[in-house]
Amino acid sequence: MTTILKLQNLRKAFGAVTVADDQSYEVRRGEALGVLGPNGAGKTSMFNLITGTLKPNSGRIEFAGKDITGWSAARRSHAGIARSFQVPQPFSGMTVFENAMIAATQSAGLNGQKAEDLCIRVLDQTELIAKANVPAGSLTLLERKRLELTRALCTEPELLLLDEIAGGLTEAECQSLINTIKEIHSSGTTIIWIEHVVHALLSVVDRLIVVDFGKLIADGKPKPIMNSPQVKEIYLGIEADA
Amino acid sequence: MNSQTYAVSRSSRAARVSAIIGTLVLIILVAAPWWAGRADMRLMGELFLYLALASLWNLMAGYAGLVSVGQQAFVGFGGYMLFALTMFAGLHPITAIAAAGLLGALISVPVAVLIFRLRGAYFAIGTWVIAEVFRLGFAQVSALGGGSGSSLPVAIVKSLASKRAMRESISYWLALSAAVLVVASVYFFLRSRKGLALTAIRDNETAADSLGIDIWRTKFVVYVVTSAFTAMIGALIFLQKLRISPDAAFSVNDWTAFVIFIVVIGGIGTIEGPIIGTFVFFLLRETLADLGTVYLIVLGVVAILVMLKAPKGLWGLFRARFDVQIFPLGYRVSKRDPS
Numbered sequence A: 001m002t003t004i005l006k007l008q009n010l011r012k013a014f015g016a017v018t019v020a021d022d023q024s025y026e027v028r029r030g031e032a033l034g035v036l037g038p039n040g041a042g043k044t045s046m047f048n049l050i051t052g053t054l055k056p057n058s059g060r061i062e063f064a065g066k067d068i069t070g071w072s073a074a075r076r077s078h079a080g081i082a083r084s085f086q087v088p089q090p091f092s093g094m095t096v097f098e099n100a101m102i103a104a105t106q107s108a109g110l111n112g113q114k115a116e117d118l119c120i121r122v123l124d125q126t127e128l129i130a131k132a133n134v135p136a137g138s139l140t141l142l143e144r145k146r147l148e149l150t151r152a153l154c155t156e157p158e159l160l161l162l163d164e165i166a167g168g169l170t171e172a173e174c175q176s177l178i179n180t181i182k183e184i185h186s187s188g189t190t191i192i193w194i195e196h197v198v199h200a201l202l203s204v205v206d207r208l209i210v211v212d213f214g215k216l217i218a219d220g221k222p223k224p225i226m227n228s229p230q231v232k233e234i235y236l237g238i239e240a241d242a
Numbered sequence B: 001m002n003s004q005t006y007a008v009s010r011s012s013r014a015a016r017v018s019a020i021i022g023t024l025v026l027i028i029l030v031a032a033p034w035w036a037g038r039a040d041m042r043l044m045g046e047l048f049l050y051l052a053l054a055s056l057w058n059l060m061a062g063y064a065g066l067v068s069v070g071q072q073a074f075v076g077f078g079g080y081m082l083f084a085l086t087m088f089a090g091l092h093p094i095t096a097i098a099a100a101g102l103l104g105a106l107i108s109v110p111v112a113v114l115i116f117r118l119r120g121a122y123f124a125i126g127t128w129v130i131a132e133v134f135r136l137g138f139a140q141v142s143a144l145g146g147g148s149g150s151s152l153p154v155a156i157v158k159s160l161a162s163k164r165a166m167r168e169s170i171s172y173w174l175a176l177s178a179a180v181l182v183v184a185s186v187y188f189f190l191r192s193r194k195g196l197a198l199t200a201i202r203d204n205e206t207a208a209d210s211l212g213i214d215i216w217r218t219k220f221v222v223y224v225v226t227s228a229f230t231a232m233i234g235a236l237i238f239l240q241k242l243r244i245s246p247d248a249a250f251s252v253n254d255w256t257a258f259v260i261f262i263v264v265i266g267g268i269g270t271i272e273g274p275i276i277g278t279f280v281f282f283l284l285r286e287t288l289a290d291l292g293t294v295y296l297i298v299l300g301v302v303a304i305l306v307m308l309k310a311p312k313g314l315w316g317l318f319r320a321r322f323d324v325q326i327f328p329l330g331y332r333v334s335k336r337d338p339s
Helices: A043-051 A073-079 A096-107 A112-125 A141-154 A171-186 A198-202 A222-227 A229-236 B013-030 B038-063 B072-088 B093-115 B120-139 B154-160 B164-191 B193-203 B205-210 B215-241 B252-266 B272-291 B293-309 B313-321
Strands: A003-014 A017-028 A032-036 A058-063 A081-083 A159-163 A190-194 A207-212 A215-220 B006-009 B332-335
Touching: A003 A043, A003 A190, A017 A043, A017 A058, A017 A190, A017 A215, A032 A198, A032 A229, A043 A073, A043 A081, A043 A159, A043 A190, A073 A081, A073 B205, A081 A141, A096 A112, A096 A141, A096 B193, A112 A141, A112 B006, A141 A159, A141 A171, A171 A190, A171 A198, A198 A222, A207 A222, A207 A229, A215 A222, A215 A229, A222 A229, B013 B164, B038 B164, B038 B193, B038 B215, B038 B252, B038 B272, B072 B093, B072 B120, B072 B215, B072 B252, B093 B120, B093 B154, B093 B215, B154 B164, B164 B193, B164 B215, B193 B205, B193 B215, B205 B215, B252 B272, B252 B293, B252 B313, B272 B293, B272 B313
Parallel strands: A032 A190, A032 A207, A081 A159, A159 A190
Antiparallel strands: A003 A017, A003 A058, A207 A215, B006 B332
8 A cells, every 4th residue: 555644753842842743654545543642642733734734843744745844734635635623613604514615615626516416415424414504603512523524524535634523422423423434434535533532443443653742652553552551551540560 | 315315506585586676776776867866966976985895895804804994095096096097198087997996906916915914903004004105105296286186187077078967977877886896796706616715714714724725815816806996996986076185095084994884883794784884874974964073973882882782783683683695695405305
């Protein structure tokens, strides 16, 4: 498989706080990569660096073989990188359908009927179709998270970055979300998923990385990583060798 | 589950009804020279020009988030271009209005590059400073009367039409067409793909950026186009006034404060808002004009009340109760009959 995303010695600091500390890793096309780490570890910042919302202090990002380090967020979106925001960022004054249309027309570059068809298909998939005419500003938090996923999908992405979209769901809702993400993954989209709902994450991803204080502290198959002392310490708060 | 089950529509019954009513009103307005008096036509002409200015400012501030308090720079620039092009280049006044628009677009490019480096309040102050620079600049041009200004020569005025009644009719029609042209342009632009991008910027710049919208370029285009139209409106305003001076041409009160008042009380970030606001403004002005300073105090109180009690303006107040759109910009998804 070919490499779709390559981070090389990526570094970003805000004063004394380092959110990305010499991060280097590759993601292969079609992979589903999970990201774990405690709050404030720099997971969302990593997404901001990949999507171009943040500019790194040093290091290099390659997407599909091209150096995109200097590209704007808009240009990266055109190239095929999409994300959902952890704190939803809806276009509040527009309806759910219009929110989706922004992604389909501006990022995917579709017109008229093609854009409308894509939005309806995705809204159906993300189970928001019944809310299509509702102003996005009046959605519940859960629906806003679904709207984030909807918009990301309507850009027809090659690389999809999901930032905590499973929190607060009931077991049934979580299962349907997992199925949706599996569907997206099996259609060939590469996924990087930050998630605290570990069982949801593990049922989809085939590789895990763990971030702490902006550093990559583990990278590999999910099972051994979940059993590693470092991860146990982060998630369970116990000393590994105590 | 697919697109066969759902239909997407961009119109509504209310919009179709208001389109018919709008067309009828427009026909009646075009015929005004045959039914209205001179004073009424003058007033309506002025109203149309304010409607155009307010719609333009609304597009720029309400949608693109460019809260300029210096659009008088382009009103005055357009007015002065009308005088300069007709007096020194011998252009016909109507050609000069179009040329003023083009020159307005040209001059707005370096202005935009300069002030787009500023954000929020600094941007607003920056636009005002630029307008003052324009005012001081034109006050130095002695060929245009310097600080005391100049009048449009009689020969140029007569080139529009030799009879006074005809001139007044032409002036009225020009103002009406300007308002229709501006409102229609804003409407069709907002319905287009670029307009969708602009509406997204209005609501959330972070999300717009990550969904592939080039925010700087979109704002730049909006700024240049509104400035060009504003310069044309400025040329029209001073074709009606027949006299120009730096203080009148670059008045922050007349061309920006009143315009912001109109947009804010009508409803910023909507097409309908500036239309409603213009009518409210003229209603207040015509009923309170005799009261002198009290008139301005009342305007201020109305503005404060609307901002506190109905931050989305009168149109926003109406929209909160009724799901009606006169200018349908959005999309409606409906389930098709299974038959």
